[in-house]
Each structure stands twice: as C-alpha cells, then as structure tokens.
Amino acid sequence: MKTKHIALALVLLAVAAAASFFAPSARAEDATLSSTNSSNPISYSTEGATEGGYQVSPLDHLMVVVFKEPEMSQEYSVSSSGTISFPLLDEVKVAGLTPQAVGKKLQELLEKDYMVHPNVQVTIKTFRARTVSVLGEVQHPGAFEITGDKPMAVAEAISKAGGFTTTAKRWAVTIKRKNSPQSIVFDYDKWSKDSKKYVDVYLQDGDVINVPQTVL
Numbered sequence: 001m002k003t004k005h006i007a008l009a010l011v012l013l014a015v016a017a018a019a020s021f022f023a024p025s026a027r028a029e030d031a032t033l034s035s036t037n038s039s040n041p042i043s044y045s046t047e048g049a050t051e052g053g054y055q056v057s058p059l060d061h062l063m064v065v066v067f068k069e070p071e072m073s074q075e076y077s078v079s080s081s082g083t084i085s086f087p088l089l090d091e092v093k094v095a096g097l098t099p100q101a102v103g104k105k106l107q108e109l110l111e112k113d114y115m116v117h118p119n120v121q122v123t124i125k126t127f128r129a130r131t132v133s134v135l136g137e138v139q140h141p142g143a144f145e146i147t148g149d150k151p152m153a154v155a156e157a158i159s160k161a162g163g164f165t166t167t168a169k170r171w172a173v174t175i176k177r178k179n180s181p182q183s184i185v186f187d188y189d190k191w192s193k194d195s196k197k198y199v200d201v202y203l204q205d206g207d208v209i210n211v212p213q214t215v216l
Contacts, residue, residue, distance in 0.1 A: 053098045054150070057205070058082050059128035062094070062102065066110075067119035075125055088114050099123055132203045134161040136211035137168035146203065153200035154186050157209055164188075169212040175201055176208040 056062065058080045066072040076084040082095025089109050094102045103122040110118045130146040139162025146152045154173060164170055175184040184201055191198040203209075 053100070054124065054148075055096050055098055056082075056094050056102060056124070057128055057130070058095055060124060061126040062099070063123045063125040064103075064106065065121045066106075067121075069115075069118070130205035132157055132205070132207045132209065134158060134209045134211070136209075137165040137213050138211055139163055139165060146205065151202040153202050154209060155188065155191065155200050157203060158188070158211070164211065167213050169214045172212055174210045174212070175203070176210065177204060178206045 056078060058078050060078045062076045062078065062084065064073060064076055064086075072087050076086065078084055078094060083091040083093050086092050086106065089106070092106065092109065094105070097105065099122040103120045106122070107118050107120040110120070127148070131143045132146065132152065133141075133143045134157050135141050138158060141161060144152075144157055144160045154175065158164065158173075170188040171190070173186040173188055175186060177184065186201050187198065191200055
C-alpha cells in the first residue's frame with residue numbers, strides 16, 4: 001500500500017515539474033501573439049500644428065536671458081535664414097524650434113565648451129507678421145493675420161472671413177501651401193459634425209484657402 005502511495009506521489013511531482021518547465025514558454029508565446037495581433041490605432045495628424053507651442057520663425061525677435069551673464073542677456077533678431085548671432089557661439093539655427101527648445105539648445109552649446117551649468121531662458125519679444133488668405137465663396141475674402149503664439153486653423157480663418165456663402169462647396173475647401181505642389185483638401189462639413197475624428201488643418205504663413213462654388 002505504501003509503495004502505491006509513493007509511486008503516486010512521484011507521478012504528481014513529475015507532472016508539476018513538467019508544468020513549471022513549459023509555463024514560461026507558453027507565456028512568452030502568448031505575449032508574442034498579443035504583440036503580433038495588436039493593431040496600431042489610427043492617428044490623425046494636424047498639418048502645420050506645433051507640438052509644445054509656437055515655433056520660432058525667421059524675422060521673429062527673441063529675448064534671451066542668461067543667468068548672471070548680462071552681456072549675453074539681450075534681444076536677438078532671427079535672420080531670414082532662421083539663425084541668431086550669439087556671443088561665443090556665432091550663428092545658431094533656431095527657426096522651427098519652440099522658445100523652450102532654443103533655450104535648451106543654447107544652454108547645451110554654452111555648457112559644452114564655455115560655461116558650467118548655464119541657465120538660459122528664451123521668450124518671443126515680437127512676432128513677425130504672418131498672414132493667410134481666404135478666397136472664393138466666403139462673405140469677406142481677403143488676407144488675415146495670424147496673431148500671437150497660437151496657430152490658426154481653417155475653421156477660424158473662414159470665420160474671420162465672415163463665414164461661407166450659400167453657394168459654398170463646404171466639403172471641398174482647399175489649402176495651397178507655398179513650396180508645395182499639392183493642395184490640402186478639407187471637408188468642413190465632416191469636421192463640424194465630428195471634430196474629434198476629422199481634425200482641423202492648422203495654417204502656416206502664406207497659406208491660401210479657397211472655397212469653391214457649388215454647381216447649381
């Protein structure tokens with residue numbers, strides 16, 4: 001009788017050992033299948049949107065403050081090529097960066113060869129004039145200025161132009177961007193019904209919005 005009990009115990013121990021041996025492999029396989037079968041969510045990009053705030057543009061004026069360095073703390077004008085002339089560093093490319101990113105870049109460049117733990121703060125003192133044009137089937141066609149550090153979207157530009165006329169082809173608004181051969185098509189009707197799914201288009205300096213007329 002004791003022999004049977006011992007044999008049964010040995011069998012149970014063998015089964016338990018085998019289960020523990022194969023369990024990690026099974027978990028790894030499950031993780032691989034989960035990773036392989038997971039579908040990437042659709043992301044809706046916003047043309048010209050600025051992540052993290054306003055991006056510095058040529059002809060902007062920056063106020064740079066370097067802690068305990070009054071000679072460096074002054075106003076700097078961004079050249080047409082997008083650079084500023086900074087003490088010790090010569091020409092530094094800043095266009096396309098946020099003010100915070102410009103400060104970090106200057107800080108890293110100064111710390112690399114010239115200073116120990118510099119503290120650099122950058123703000124926009126004046127913005128260069130940025131305009132977009134709204135043409136076609138709107139109440140007041142014309143050019144409109146993008147003011148401050150917030151981007152303007154198509155819906156706001158159309159609102160500034162007085163809104164659509166009764167014959168506007170609202171679902172086929174086009175945005176022509178300079179230096180780009182293709183136009184962006186914006187369906188205002190879809191966006192107005194579901195602005196979470198259909199993102200508005202953020203505008204860049206010099207963009208031309210055209211609202212075509214419906215065929216009667």
